[in-house]
Amino acid sequence: MKDFYFIAIVVIIFIVIFQIARASEYVSILKGEAKSRKQNNKINGFLLISFLILGLIGAWYCNELYYGKTLFPQGSASVEGEKIDLMLYITIAVTGVVFVITQVLLFWFTFKYQEQEGKKAFYFPHNNKLELLWTTVPAIFLTILIVFGLKFWFKVTSDAPKDAVLVEITGHQFAWDMRYPGKDGKLGKKSYKLYNQPSGNTLAVDFEDPESWDDLHTTDMHLPVGKPVKLVINAMDVIHDVGLSHFRMKMDAVPGIPTTLWFTPKYTTEEMKKRTGNPNFVYEISCDQMCGKGHFSMRGVIIVESEEDYNKWLASQKPEYFTLFPDKNPIKEQTTDSSTAKPLAQAAAIN
Amino acid sequence: MSTVTLESATHHQGHGDAHHEHQHHETFITKYVFSQDHKTIAKQFLVTGIIWAIIGGLFSVIFRLQLGNPESTYPWLEDLLGHWAKGGKLQPEFYYALVTMHGTILVFFVLTAGLSGTFANFLIPLQIGARDMASPMLNMLSYWFFFLASVIMMASLFVQTGPASGGWTIYPPLSALGDASMGSKIGMDLWLISMAMFIVSSLLGGLNYITTILNMRTKGMSMTRMPLTIWALFFTAVLGVLSFPVLLSGAILLLFDRNLGTSFYLSDIVVAGKILPNEGGSAILFQHLFWFLGHPEVYIILLPAMGMSSEILSVNSRKPIFGYMAMVASLFAITILAFLVWAHHMFVTGLNPFLGSVFVLLTLLIAVPSAIKVFNWLTTLWKANIRFTPAMLFAIGFVSLFISGGLTGIFLGNSALDIHLHDTYFVIAHFHIVMGVASFFGMFAGVYHWYPKMFGRYLNNTLAYIHFWVTIIGAYLIFWPMHYEGLAGMPRRYYDFSNWESFKMFGGLNEFISVVALIVFAVQILFVINFFYSIWKGRKVKDQNPWNANTLEWTTPIRPGHGNWPGNIPEVHRWPYDYSKDGKDFIPQDVPVGADESKH
Numbered sequence: 041m042k043d044f045y046f047i048a049i050v051v052i053i054f055i056v057i058f059q060i061a062r063a064s065e066y067v068s069i070l071k072g073e074a075k076s077r078k079q080n081n082k083i084n085g086f087l088l089i090s091f092l093i094l095g096l097i098g099a100w101y102c103n104e105l106y107y108g109k110t111l112f113p114q115g116s117a118s119v120e121g122e123k124i125d126l127m128l129y130i131t132i133a134v135t136g137v138v139f140v141i142t143q144v145l146l147f148w149f150t151f152k153y154q155e156q157e158g159k160k161a162f163y164f165p166h167n168n169k170l171e172l173l174w175t176t177v178p179a180i181f182l183t184i185l186i187v188f189g190l191k192f193w194f195k196v197t198s199d200a201p202k203d204a205v206l207v208e209i210t211g212h213q214f215a216w217d218m219r220y221p222g223k224d225g226k227l228g229k230k231s232y233k234l235y236n237q238p239s240g241n242t243l244a245v246d247f248e249d250p251e252s253w254d255d256l257h258t259t260d261m262h263l264p265v266g267k268p269v270k271l272v273i274n275a276m277d278v279i280h281d282v283g284l285s286h287f288r289m290k291m292d293a294v295p296g297i298p299t300t301l302w303f304t305p306k307y308t309t310e311e312m313k314k315r316t317g318n319p320n321f322v323y324e325i326s327c328d329q330m331c332g333k334g335h336f337s338m339r340g341v342i343i344v345e346s347e348e349d350y351n352k353w354l355a356s357q358k359p360e361y362f363t364l365f366p367d368k369n370p371i372k373e374q375t376t377d378s379s380t381a382k383p384l385a386q387a388a389a390i391n
Numbered sequence: 392m393s394t395v396t397l398e399s400a401t402h403h404q405g406h407g408d409a410h411h412e413h414q415h416h417e418t419f420i421t422k423y424v425f426s427q428d429h430k431t432i433a434k435q436f437l438v439t440g441i442i443w444a445i446i447g448g449l450f451s452v453i454f455r456l457q458l459g460n461p462e463s464t465y466p467w468l469e470d471l472l473g474h475w476a477k478g479g480k481l482q483p484e485f486y487y488a489l490v491t492m493h494g495t496i497l498v499f500f501v502l503t504a505g506l507s508g509t510f511a512n513f514l515i516p517l518q519i520g521a522r523d524m525a526s527p528m529l530n531m532l533s534y535w536f537f538f539l540a541s542v543i544m545m546a547s548l549f550v551q552t553g554p555a556s557g558g559w560t561i562y563p564p565l566s567a568l569g570d571a572s573m574g575s576k577i578g579m580d581l582w583l584i585s586m587a588m589f590i591v592s593s594l595l596g597g598l599n600y601i602t603t604i605l606n607m608r609t610k611g612m613s614m615t616r617m618p619l620t621i622w623a624l625f626f627t628a629v630l631g632v633l634s635f636p637v638l639l640s641g642a643i644l645l646l647f648d649r650n651l652g653t654s655f656y657l658s659d660i661v662v663a664g665k666i667l668p669n670e671g672g673s674a675i676l677f678q679h680l681f682w683f684l685g686h687p688e689v690y691i692i693l694l695p696a697m698g699m700s701s702e703i704l705s706v707n708s709r710k711p712i713f714g715y716m717a718m719v720a721s722l723f724a725i726t727i728l729a730f731l732v733w734a735h736h737m738f739v740t741g742l743n744p745f746l747g748s749v750f751v752l753l754t755l756l757i758a759v760p761s762a763i764k765v766f767n768w769l770t771t772l773w774k775a776n777i778r779f780t781p782a783m784l785f786a787i788g789f790v791s792l793f794i795s796g797g798l799t800g801i802f803l804g805n806s807a808l809d810i811h812l813h814d815t816y817f818v819i820a821h822f823h824i825v826m827g828v829a830s831f832f833g834m835f836a837g838v839y840h841w842y843p844k845m846f847g848r849y850l851n852n853t854l855a856y857i858h859f860w861v862t863i864i865g866a867y868l869i870f871w872p873m874h875y876e877g878l879a880g881m882p883r884r885y886y887d888f889s890n891w892e893s894f895k896m897f898g899g900l901n902e903f904i905s906v907v908a909l910i911v912f913a914v915q916i917l918f919v920i921n922f923f924y925s926i927w928k929g930r931k932v933k934d935q936n937p938w939n940a941n942t943l944e945w946t947t948p949i950r951p952g953h954g955n956w957p958g959n960i961p962e963v964h965r966w967p968y969d970y971s972k973d974g975k976d977f978i979p980q981d982v983p984v985g986a987d988e989s990k991h
Contacts, residue, residue, distance in 0.1 A: 043467055050913065057917065061853035065930060068852075077778070080852065084779035087860065088787070095867065106875035109896050127807050128878075135798040142765055142794045149772040150787055153708075154779065161709040161971040162774035170770065171717045171763065178762035182755045182801075189755075189805035190748050196807060197744035213571065213662075232659040233666055244661065277662040278565040279674055281739065281814065285880025285893060288811045292740045294674050295564060296658030299741035324893045328814040328882045330558045332565060332572045333484040336885035 078155075085154035092147035096140075111285060114316050117323070117344075118303040121288030123192040130188055134181050200270035200302035207261060208272040209325075210243055211280030211293040214334030216325055217243060220256040222359060227272070228252020232295075235276070240364050244276075247361055257360035261325070261342045263305050264350035270302040280338065281329035286312070292329055305344045312344075417953075425535075427527035428953045432534050433513035434845060437838070439534075439541060440505020441919060447496035450489045452912050457481045459905025461887045461898075475553065483886045484573050487556040490884055491574065492548065494559030495582070497827065499589055500544070502692040504537050506834045507631075510695055511600045511624045513841065517944035518618050520609025520961060522954045525602040529595045536592035540585045547581035555582035558884060560685065563656040563677050567648045570663040580649065583642045590639045593631050600628035609943070611963035615719075616980070618942050618967045619712060622719050623698020626726040627691050634687040634730070641680030648672070675740050682733035689826045690729045694722065696833020697764065697793075700786040702967075703836050704768055706940045707783035708775035709976060711968035714767040721760035728757045738806040739813050747806045754804035761797050765790065776971070780938070781855035782840035788863045789832040795867075796825025799874065814884075817877020820870045828866045835859075838922070843937050847950040848929030854921040858914055865911035869904050876900065941967045941979045 068076035107113065116122045153161075208219040208227055221227045228249045235244040245252050263269050273282055275293035282301070283290050291301040313321045325340030345353070362369040426432060456465065457480075464479035475485035512530065516523055524530045547554040556574025557566040561582065569576040604625045608617070617625075647653040648669075656677045657669035705712040712718060735754040738747050768790050777783065799821040802808050812818065835858070842850050881894045888894040888901070936945040946961050961981035969978040973989055 054913075054917065054920070057857065058854070058920065061851045061857070061921075064853040065851060080856070081777075081779050084784060084856065085777075088779075088784075091863070098867075099871065102872055102875070106872060106900070110875055110878035111880060112878065121811075124807055124811050127805065128802070128811075131802050131805065131808060135801055139794065139798050142769065143791060145769050146772070146787065146790055146794070149769065149775070150777055150779075153772060153775040154777050156776065159776050160974065160976075161776040163711065163971045163973075164713060164770070164774065165711040165968065166714045166716065170766075171714050174762055174766040175759060178759050182758055185801065185805060186752055186755050189751060189807045192807035193748060193751065193805075194744060196810065197747070232661055235661045235666055237664050277660055278568070278571050279562055283814070283880065283882060285811065285815075290739045290810050290813055294741060295660045296670075297673065297675065297741060318892075320892055322892050324891060326880070326882050326891070326893070330487070330562070330565065330884045333482075333487060333556075335487070336483065336887055337890065339891065 078157075081155050085151050088147050089151035092144065092151075095143075111288075114312070116286075116288050117305060117307050117312060118284075118287035118289065119306055120196050120303045121286075123195060124288040127188055127192050131185060134185060138181075200300070201268045204268040204270040204302055205264060206270050206272065207263070208274065209261065209282055209293070209340075210274040210276060211282070211327065211331070211338070212242075212276035213278065213332050214327070214338040216259070216261075216282075216338070216340035218256075218258045218261045219243060219245075219360075220258065220354070220357070221251075222254025222256060224251055224254055226251045228255050230274075232276070242276075245360070247364070253361045254359045255361070256354070256357045257363075258357060259340075261340065262350055262353050263342060263344045264347040265305050265308045265311075265344050267347065268302055268304045270300060273299045273301070278331050279329050280327050280331050283326040283328035284323070284342070285326065286323050290328060308344045308346060309342075310345075425531060427523070427531045429512045429516050429524050429527065429530060430845070430951070430953075430955075432530055433509050435534050436504055436508035436512060436537070437845075439538065440501050440509060441922065443496050443500040443505065443541065445916070445919065447493050447501060448912050448915060450493040450496070452909055453481065454486055454489045454493070455905040455908045457486055457886065459902040461889055484556060485553060486886045487558075487572075487884070488553045488574050488578070491556050491558055491561075492544075492554055495544070495555070498559060498688065498692070499586070500537075500541065502827070502830050502834070503593065503631075503688070504589070506692065506830060506837075507624065507627050507695045508534070508537065508596060509834075510620070510699060510837050510841075511596065511628065513845065514620055514944065515600055515603050515624060516607070517844070517947065517951075517955060518621050518942050518967075519604060519607065519612055520943050520963065521603060521607040522956070522960070524599050525607060526599055529599050533592045533596035533599065536588050536595065540588035540592060543581055543585035543588060547578045547585065550577050550581065552576040552578055554578040560678075560681060561645070562681075563645060563648065563674055564660055564662070567645060567656055568660070568662050568667075569649075570665065575649075580646070583646050583649075586642055587639060590635045590642075593635050597628040597632040597635075600624060601632065604628075609960045609963055612943075612980075615716070616963055616966045618698075619701040619715070619718055619722075620695075620698040622722055623694045623701075626722050627694045630687045630691050630694070630726055630729060634684040634691075637680055638684035641677055641684075644680075645677065675737070678737055678740060679733070682736045683730075685736065686733040687729040689822070690725055692826055692830045693793075693833075694725070696789060696830040696836075697722070699837040699840070700789040700833050701768070701771075702942070703782045703786040703840050704771050704790075705968055705970065706840075706938050707778045707780055707786070708771055709778075709970045710771055710775045711966075711970055711972075712767070713770040713773075714763070715966065715968060717763055718767055721763045724760040725757060728753060728760075732757065732804075735804050735806070735809070738809045751804060751806045755801065757804075758797070758801055761793075765794055765797075780839065781850070781852065781859060782836045784856070784859045785832045785836035785839060788859065789829050789836060791863070792824050792829040792832060792866065795871075796821055796823075796829060800825060811880070812877055814882055815877035816873040816881045816883065819883055820873035820877060823873075824866070824870050828862075828870070832863075835862075835918070840938070841944075842925070843932040843949075844944055844947075844951075846926050846929070847932050848925050849932060849937075850925045850929060851921050854917060858918045858921070861914040862911060865907050865914070868907045869911065872900055872904065936979075939977050941969060941977055943980055946979065946981055 116125050206221050210217045228251045229246040230244050231246050232244045234246055273291050273293045275295045280293040287303050289301055289303050291299050313319055323342035327335055327338035466479040468476040469479045475482055552573045555578045556572055565571050566575050566579055644655040648655050648657055654669035654672040656674050657672045660667045701712050732750060732754045734750040803812055803821055839855055876897050932949050935949055947955050963980045964983045965980055967980050
C-alpha cells in the first residue's frame with residue numbers, strides 16, 4: 041500500500057509539472073514570444089551565476105564533510121606511499137587552480153554576456169597569440185606533473201630491496217591466502233596442476249621441492265614495521281587485485297602471470313588505531329578487480345607489528361608441509377590431532 | 392529503385408541541373424520501417440537509444456537502491472525480478488549483472504549508437520549539403536544490425552542464468568569461464584554475439600559517414616568550411632572504423648576460448664575445484680585488445696558532443712566559434728592520441744613500468760588539445776550576446792562537466808597516482824562526469840537544438856529548463872562526493888560495504904547519492920514524456936530558421952522530404968560562423984560574399 045501511495049504521488053507530481061509546463065506555453069504566446077524569451081533569458085542567466093556561487097560553496101562544504109574521511113589526513117601508512125600523497129597534493133593544487141579559473145570564467149561570461157537588446161556580439165573569430173598561450177601554458181604545467189609523476193612511478197615500481205620480507209599472496213574466489221618462505225628465505229615451487237582440494241594443497245605447491253618444506257601457509261598477513269616487504273601476487277582462477285589503500289598500493293593478481301609490489305609499512309596496527317582514533321582500525325586488503333559474485337566480500341587482513349612480535353608470530357606457525365604430511369615431521373609430538381591426520385595420510389599416498 | 396534515383400540526383404547533378412522531386416510511392420513500411428532516408432534512420436536510432444537509456448538508467452536506479460540501503464528489502468523488487476531478488480533483496484549476482492548491463496547499454500547502445508547514430512545520420516547530409524548518405528542502403532542496414540544487436544542483448548536479460556555479469560569490460564578469465572560466474576554462462580555468449588552485430592552496425596555506419604563527408608559536400612563546401620559538428624562526426628567515424636574491428640577480434644577469440652577450448656586468454660587456472668587444461672594464454676592480452684577499442688570508444692562518445700556543443704555555443708552566443716582551425720586541429724590531435732593511450736587503463740596489471748611511463752606521457756598530452764578546446768569555448772562566450780535556449784544551457788553544462796571530469800583525468804592518467812585511485816569510486820566519478828553525463832549533455836543539447844528540424848515542432852521550454860537544472864545539479868551532487876570515496880580507496884563494483892572497516896563510514900553518503908539518482912532519473916522520464924508528446928502536440932515551427940543559424944540544414948523546408956531540398960542544393964560561399972560580422976546578426980553559408988565585406 042505504501043508503494044502504491046508513493047507511485048500515485050509521483051504520478052500526480054508529474055501531471056502537475058506537465059500541466060504547468062503546457063500552460064506556460066500558452067502564457068508565453070499571450071505575452072508575446074519575444075518578451076517571454078527575454079524573461080527566460082534573465083532567469084537562466086541569474087540561475088547560472090547562482091549555480092556557480094552555490095556550487096563553489098557546495099564544493100567547499102563537501103570537502104569539510106568528507107576530507108576527514110579520506111585516508112589523507114592520517115597520512116600514508118607506507119614510506120613509498122608518501123610520494124603518492126605528495127603527487128596528489130601537487131595535482132590538486134594545479135588542477136584546482138585551473139578548475140576554479142575556468143568554471144568562474146564560464147559562468148561569469150554566460151551571466152555577464154547574456155542577451156541585451158540593441159547589443160551586438162563582438163566578432164572575434166581567432167587570435168593565434170591566444171591559441172599559442174593556451175597551448176604552451178597547459179603544456180608546461182603538464183610537463184611538471186609528468187616529471188614528478190614519473191619520478192615517483194619509477195621509485196615505487198623499482199625492484200624491491202634485497203633484504204625485503206618476502207610474502208606470497210594468492211587470490212581465489214573469494215579469499216586471500218598468504219605463503220611465507222620460512223627460514224631458507226625461498227618459496228617452494230608451484231604448479232597449478234598440483235592443486236588438490238582434499239589433500240589441502242590448495243595453493244598447488246610442489247612439495248617435492250625441498251624449498252617448500254619450511255613454507256608457511258596463513259590467512260592473515262603479518263608484517264614487521266619499518267622493514268621493506270615484497271609481495272609476490274598470484275591468482276588461482278580469475279583476475280583479482282590486491283588493494284592496499286592505507287599503503288597506497290595496488291596490483292592485479294593474474295592467473296598464470298605472477299606480479300609483485302613492495303612497500304615499507306610505517307606504523308603498526310596499534311599505532312594506526314591511535315592515529316585514526318578508531319579502536320577497530322585494521323589494515324584491509326580489498327579485492328579491486330571485479331571477480332564474481334563474492335567480489336565485495338573478498339577481504340584480507342594485514343597485521344603490522346613490531347619486529348619482535350612478528351618474529352614471535354613466525355615462530356609459532358607450523359610449516360604447511362608438516363600439516364599436510366605429519367609423518368614427515370621430524371618433531372613428531374606436534375601432530376597429535378588424529379582426525380586431520382587420516383585424510384592427509386591418504387592424500388600423501390595419492391601424491 | 393529509390394537508391395538509384397537518389398544517388399544519381401545527389402552525385403553529379405548539384406547546381407544548375409533541374410532536380411526532379413523524389414516521386415516514387417512510399418508505403419508505411421518503406422517510409423517508417425525499412426526507410427533509407429537518413430532523417431528517418433536518425434530518428435530510429437534516437438528512439439531506440441532513448442528506450443535503451445530508460446532501461447540502462449532504470450538498472451542504475453535499482454542497484455543504487457542496494458548501495459544506498461544495503462539492509463532494506465523491497466518486496467516489489469521480488470515481483471519484478473523473481474529469484475534474482477529473493478525476499479525483496481537484490482542478489483549479488485544480479486547486482487553485478489545490472490552493473491554490467493548498465494555500462495554496456497549506456498556506453499554502446501545509448502552514447503555510441505544513440506548519439507552518433509542519430510546525429511551523424513541526421514546532420515551529415517543536411518549540413519554538408521547532400522541529398523542523402525553515400526549509401527542509403529548500408530545506412531539502413533546499419534540501423535537494422537543495431538536493432539538485431541538490441542534484440543539479442545535484450546534476450547540475454549531473460550535467460551535463466553542471467554545476463555553477462557563480469558563488468559562492461561568483460562575481462563577474462565571471469566568472462567570466459569562459466570564456472571566462475573553465473574553471468575559467464577549463456578548470457579556472456581549472447582553479449583558477445585550482440586556486440587559483434589553492434590560492431591557490424593557501427594562499421595557500416597562509420598564507412599558511410601566518412602564516404603559521405605569526403606565525397607558529397609555541395610559546391611563551395613570545402614573541408615575548412617564544414618561546421619565543427621561535421622568535423623567531430625568525421626573523426627568519430629574514423630575512430631570507430633579503426634578501433635571497433637579490434638574489439639570484434641578480441642570478442643571472437645573470447646568466443647573461441649569459451650566454446651572451442653582454445654587458450655588465447657587462459658592459463659594456469661583452477662576454477663571451482665577443477666584444474667583446467669588451458670596453458671600458455673594471457674589474460675592481459677584481452678585487456679590490450681579491449682582497451683585498444685575501449686579508449687577510442689570514450690572519444691567516439693565524446694567527440695560528437697564536443698562538435699554539437701561548439702556549434703550550439705556559437706549560434707546562441709551570436710559569435711563565431713573562437714579558433715575554428717585550432718578546434719579542428721585539437722579534434723585531430725585527440726583522434727590520433729586516442730589510439731596511443733589505451734594502456735593507461737592497465738597501469739596496475741603488472742605492465743612494464745617503462746611502458747607505463749610512455750603511456751603516462753601520451754595520456755597527459757591529451758590534456759593539451761582538451762585545454763585548447765575549453766579556452767576556445769570560453770573565448771567564444773566572451774563579449775557574446777547569449778540566448779539561453781535549452782540547447783545552449785546544455786552546451787554550457789557540457790563545458791562545465793568536461794572541465795570537471797577532464798581535470799580528474801590528469802589524476803588518473805598519472806600512473807603514480809593511479810596506483811591509489813585505480814578501480815575506486817574516483818574512477819567512477821571521473822568517467823561518469825566527463826564521458827557519461829557530459830556526452831549526455833551534448834546529446835540533449837543536440838536534441839533540443841535540432842528537434843524543430845527533426846519533427847517540425849518545438850519541445851516544451853518549461854519542461855526543458857526543469858530538465859536542465861535538475862540534471863546538472865543532480866549530476867554534480869551524485870558524482871562530486873564520489874571523488875572523496877575514491878580518495879578513501881573505496882573500490883568499484885562492491886555490492887555492500889558494511890563489512891569493511893575502511894569503507895563503511897560512507898553509508899550515509901551512499902544513501903544520499905541514491906536518493907539524488909532517483910530524482911535525476913525521474914526528471915529524465917519527464918524529458919522522455921516531453922519528447923514523445925511534442926512530436927504530435929508540440930508548438931509548430933513557423934520559421935524556417937528558428938535559431939537564426941548559418942548552417943545549411945536551416946535552408947531546407949520546415950519539414951524536408953526525402954532528398955532534403957526541393958530545388959537545387961544551395962551553393963556554399965563562406966564558413967558557417969559569420970555571426971555578428973559587419974553589423975549583421977548572421978550571414979548563412981549560402982549567401983555570397985559581398986564586395987565590401989571584411990575578411991575574417
